Amino acid sequence: xxxxxxxxxxxxxxxxxxxxxxxxxxxxxxxxxxxxxxxxxxxxxxxxxxxxxxxxxxxxxxxxxxxxxxxxxxxxxxxxxxxxxxxxxxxxxxxxxxxxxxxxxxx
Numbered sequence: 658x659x660x661x662x663x664x665x666x667x668x669x670x671x672x673x674x675x676x677x678x679x680x681x682x683x684x685x686x687x688x689x690x691x692x693x694x695x696x697x698x699x700x701x702x703x704x705x706x707x708x709x710x711x712x713x714x715x716x717x718x719x720x721x722x723x724x725x726x727x728x729x730x731x732x733x734x735x736x737x738x739x740x741x742x743x744x745x746x747x748x749x750x751x752x753x754x755x756x757x758x759x760x761x762x763x764x
Contacts, residue, residue, distance in 0.1 A: 666692060672751040675717040682723035683707045683733070699724055708733045717756045720747060727760045734758055 666687065667680035682693040683704065698704040708730045713719055719733045727745055728735045736747045744763040749756065 669716075673753045675751050675756045676715065677749070677751070677756065678713075678716045678719045680719075680721055682721050683713065683719070693723065696724065705730065718749070718758065720749075734760075736760070 666684075667678060669679070670677050683698075684692050685694045686692055694704060694707060698707070707713060713733060714731075716732060721733060721735050722737070724735050725737050726735060727737045734747065737745050745760050746763070748759045748761055750758070
């Protein structure tokens with residue numbers, strides 16, 4: 658638990674002039690004990706609204722998990738560890754002109 662408590666909530670990199678954000682899920686309030694949007698936000702429209710926010714749009718790509726399915730919503734891409742789509746990982750290719758990605762299924 659000590660190791661987990663010291664881990665950052667998110668990781669950001671810049672590559673070839675593109676900003677990429679990695680986190681467990683999109684944030685509701687980073688100052689709260691549970692800072693992420695609730696999973697129900699995928700159904701009630703608040704997740705879609707968050708995807709269009711300035712906090713998310715400032716990235717060329719935002720990579721998240723938590724929702725147990727693979728999907729793309731604008732510049733937000735989800736990577737599933739389990740669920741209906743099966744486990745997967747994300748291959749990301751960044752060059753000066755673009756940020757491209759591909760879901761790779763483990764099943």
